[in-house]
Amino acid sequence: xxxxxxxxxxxxxxxxxxxxxxxxxxxxxxxxxxxxxxxxxxxxxxxxxxxxxxxxxxxxxxxxxxxxxxxxxxxxxxxxxxxxxxxxxxxxxxxxxxxxxxxxxxxxxxxxxxxx
Numbered sequence: 001x002x003x004x005x006x007x008x009x010x011x012x013x014x015x016x017x018x019x020x021x022x023x024x025x026x027x028x029x030x031x032x033x034x035x036x037x038x039x040x041x042x043x044x045x046x047x048x049x050x051x052x053x054x055x056x057x058x059x060x061x062x063x064x065x066x067x068x069x070x071x072x073x074x075x076x077x078x079x080x081x082x083x084x085x086x087x088x089x090x091x092x093x094x095x096x097x098x099x100x101x102x103x104x105x106x107x108x109x110x111x112x113x114x115x116x
Contacts, residue, residue: 002026002105004096009110012086016114020081022096022107029077033099036070036081038092038112048094049081063089086114 008020020036032053039045049070050059058070069082079096093109 002098002100004098004105004107006094006096006107006110009094009112011113011115013116014087014114016086017082017084018086018112020083020094020110020112022079022081024077024079024096024098027098027100029072030074034070034072034079035097035099035104036079037095037097038090039095039109040089040092043092045095051079083112086112088114090114 003025005023006020008018010018012018030053033050035050036048037045038048046061048061048064049068051070051072056072060068067083067085070079072079083090091112091114093111095109096107097104
């Protein structure tokens with residue numbers, strides 16, 4: 001069965017950095033785009049970044065461009081999100097997603113809190 005397990009969240013001061021990882025299993029990882037989403041309290045879940053399956057083409061929401069970097073390792077079936085220059089507005093639960101089936105599969109999420 002498809003499993004996605006996120007890690008790497010935590011509490012960081014504004015301007016700090018975190019590196020999130022998502023370990024995937026149960027599907028042929030190299031065949032799929034991979035996504036990072038986030039959901040802040042009281043807000044809808046939103047896409048943060050995406051990486052393609054071939055060529056590693058990336059997409060970022062405007063508010064994180066230049067600060068976040070998504071990457072993947074098909075040999076390890078992992079996708080990472082390097083987050084630099086974090087802002088209070090980045091506080092959210094971050095989720096890994098793979099678009100398989102009607103609604104895709106989600107990890108359990110990892111909390112990122114940016115606060116002084």
